Amino acid sequence: MGASHTGFILASYLMAAAVFVGLTVRAVLEHRAQKAQLARLEQRGARRRSEAA
Amino acid sequence: MLRYANPTLFLDLARRLIPAFAGLGALAIAVGLYLVFFVAPADYQQGETVKIMYVHVPAAWLGMACYSLMALSAVGTLVWRHPLADVSQKAAAPLGAAFTLLCLVTGSLWGKPMWGTWWVWDARLTSVLVLFLMYCGVMALWNAIEDPGRAGRAVAILTLVGSVNIPIVKFSVDWWNTLHQPASVFRMGGSTIDASMLWPLLIMAGGFTSAFVALHLAGMRNEILRRRVRTLGLLAAQREPEPAGAPALEHP
Numbered sequence: 001m002g003a004s005h006t007g008f009i010l011a012s013y014l015m016a017a018a019v020f021v022g023l024t025v026r027a028v029l030e031h032r033a034q035k036a037q038l039a040r041l042e043q044r045g046a047r048r049r050s051e052a053a
Numbered sequence: 054m055l056r057y058a059n060p061t062l063f064l065d066l067a068r069r070l071i072p073a074f075a076g077l078g079a080l081a082i083a084v085g086l087y088l089v090f091f092v093a094p095a096d097y098q099q100g101e102t103v104k105i106m107y108v109h110v111p112a113a114w115l116g117m118a119c120y121s122l123m124a125l126s127a128v129g130t131l132v133w134r135h136p137l138a139d140v141s142q143k144a145a146a147p148l149g150a151a152f153t154l155l156c157l158v159t160g161s162l163w164g165k166p167m168w169g170t171w172w173v174w175d176a177r178l179t180s181v182l183v184l185f186l187m188y189c190g191v192m193a194l195w196n197a198i199e200d201p202g203r204a205g206r207a208v209a210i211l212t213l214v215g216s217v218n219i220p221i222v223k224f225s226v227d228w229w230n231t232l233h234q235p236a237s238v239f240r241m242g243g244s245t246i247d248a249s250m251l252w253p254l255l256i257m258a259g260g261f262t263s264a265f266v267a268l269h270l271a272g273m274r275n276e277i278l279r280r281r282v283r284t285l286g287l288l289a290a291q292r293e294p295e296p297a298g299a300p301a302l303e304h305p
Contacts, residue, residue, distance in 0.1 A: 004166075005100070005101060005102045005166045006101070008102060008105065008162045008163070008165065008166050009101060009102065009104050009105055011162050012104075012105045012108050012109065012158075012159040012162045012163070013108060015108075015155060015158050015159060015162075016108040016112070016155060016159070019112075019151050019152070019154075019155045020264060022151070023147075023148065023151055023268050024268070026147075027268060027271040027272060027275065028271075030275045030279075031271065031274065031275050031278070034275055034278035034279055034281075034282055035278065037282045038278060038281060038282050038285070041282065041285040041286060041289060042285070044289055045289075045292075046285040046286075046288055046289040046292075047285075047288075
């Protein structure tokens with residue numbers, strides 16, 4: 001029974017790995033993008049009221 | 054808890070917690086994978102195919118736990134108006150959708166060799182599919198309303214309505230006659246799984262949960278930054294002088 005089902009087991013673990021890698025990459029790229037955008041806005045002189053005070 | 058209602062303090066806390074939970078999750082999953090592939094025995098009926106359980110079950114638990122977290126956050130939004138409640142909700146939805154999809158796909162990959170079919174419309178499978186669709190609906194609503202405050206309240210109501218599905222998912226195997234097996238870990242009378250399989254399962258579940266916490270905190274951090282960018286963008290647009298020759302706005 002085991003050997004013939006290797007493909008199903010492998011596919012399950014690959015899918016799990018893809019979910020973790022995908023979510024991690026998405027979080028890292030989003031963090032970089034927001035930080036870069038925030039830095040650009042602050043360079044143009046934009047400040048939140050709490051920081052400006 | 055209230056102290057961390059301040060997003061700046063939360064960002065500082067998240068900066069320290071994200072690597073800790075990510076490291077703990079990676080370590081637990083590594084130990085879990087070693088136990089699954091080199092220590093845990095094959096099932097006497099299912100053979101090696103039982104190894105799918107070690108990713109399917111933690112994904113299913115997280116799919117339900119994440120929606121419960123969203124429902125709790127929805128209460129935080131509507132009742133306490135906690136500033137981080139809708140941030141938590143928004144960050145959790147894609148994670149819940151991903152883990153529920155993982156549960157559905159690995160369930161299908163387990164079902165084909167064991168049941169002889171990829172899918173049946175039984176109560177457990179159908180209610181988990183509904184859970185996945187609820188996550189999709191919540192994400193769509195977030196994207197449909199531009200103002201985060203208004204979107205947060207609308208999503209909170211939708212989330213609370215959808216939370217009725219969580220006990221249905223959990224107890225579907227008891228209330229209806231399903232092809233899916235009944236609960237075998239968290240049940241009255243204790244687990245029916247042998248310790249040689251239960252420990253690897255619990256370690257994998259712990260690893261998945263720890264990684265989920267890291268991803269959720271990272272998602273919340275990104276959402277806070279996204280809102281700061283939005284606020285600063287609006288302030289910058291207000292301050293910028295109107296170009297010469299631009300038509301004056303008429304006020305009624």
